[in-house]
Amino acid sequence: MTDLYSPIFLILLAGGLIFTGAIAGVLAGLLGVGGGIVIVPVLFLLFDYLDVPSQVAMHLAVATSLATIIPTSISSARAHNKRGTIDWDLLKSWAPWIILGSAIGGVASKYLASESLTLIFGCIAFAVSINMALPKKIILAEKLPSVSQPIAGFIGVFSALMGIGGGTLSVPVLTAYCFPIHRAVGTAATFGLLIAVPAVAGFIWSGWSTDLRPPYSLGYVNVPAAVLIFSASVFTAPHGASLAARLNPERLRLAFAAFLGLSSLKMLWSVFGA
Template identity: 45%
Template sequence: MEHMNDPAWLAGLAAAMALTGLLSGTLAGLLGVGGGIVIVPVLFMVFPFFGVDEAVQMKLAVGTSLATIIPTSLQSARKHRMKGAMDEALLRGIWPSMAVGVLLGTVLAIFVRGPVHSAIFAVVALAVAVNMGFTAVDHKIRDSFPTGIARQGLGGFIGAVSAMMGIGGGTVGVPILSMFGTPIRAAVATASVFGIIISIPATIGMIYGGWGDPRVPPFSLGYVNMIGFALIVPASLIATPWGVHLAHSIPPLLLKRAFAVFLGITSVRMIWSVIG
């Protein structure tokens, strides 16, 4: 905790968090991922410098990431909706099961041990990276998103995995939507709303689940660290429109490959931390 009394160190941390926010905001608009796929591993590496107990580092990274996703997803979804690319009928049909999945994923994020939590993050990120990196932009297993129980099951899966990983829903939602015939730009736009459905209840859950935990650092509400939140959010909001513009400007195949590269880097980092 003594690091927090060093003005030079705090200035360096502020700069690092601002850069993280710019990158995560750009990715939120570009890929519909809410930035969490970048924020979680960065915070996971930064929190040890605060002297945070290893047992709660991943929980704090996930909780803080979920909190930062709220304003970024709101802005990203609004801008994508203005461009008319969202599948609003799908959103109306899938959000109840996704909300149930978020509840389950939040409970797991609170109670699963740190190394197991990190390993789950790494494996899911790597699986999505492989899918997005080695399939064609029009790769799909059917022409339309399933209905009925299958739709609700997919919604629950997206919600649970995303809440547990501290991501906005696009990391899992975009490839799933793409595989079921949704054009990549429409998938990104629709997944931006997933971030809202996931981040708000999951953040509340992480605050409640970590309330009173003596291992969390100062300036935290449960498992949400307010220092990270305050530094990342403004930069993310500035950069999100940049990503939205890119998403509607660059070739779709390049969009998928960029998604895969970012996820691959993230998963390798997390696997290395677990092995270490």
């Protein structure tokens, strides 16, 4: 097993995390997706390459990703609020359920094996990649059900277990009910904070006494990793956004769907092919 305190390990880890943050920022700017859907699979592959114990690798990837979402979602929500794209009625209706669901997800991580978290991420991420690759949007109804709060609860639970913000799951769900896309994206930016804060607290609690973690981990959250990733993504996201104006968005969407699909299959292979 790799010495988690050796200088070589720490140097390789820092370099890999900065690269992860840079790539996540570029893709987030290019495609408008939350960083978590990029950060988790890349961290998973990085931890596997660096021989981080498999018992904690996925927990670390998910929790660290969630920690990076907190400052990102605050900045994003403020920007969307200035544009008037946050649906405050939906936010007030869904917020308690999202917070409850994400808290349940964070606490549940204590009782889930790393393989279970990997399986959850792999299956849902693969479904998201298929949805992104489809030429037409899936429409379930012309408006949200009159009682839609349980949907928010499920989004909170699975977003917490996957280490992602609100947009990856909530935007496709809202648009499937013909919710205006700009309002869906703007409101989802606030969901990220509501998901990340209680979920991070749950992952810190659940991993507090766990062995085999890399140094400087607060529960399952590796603090230096979160700082390095966020610091890099902040600088590269604007470059991704400027690239989006010059590149074909349809090809970019399909390219990301392929990346996400392959990453999710790699995760599923690690569970079933081992």
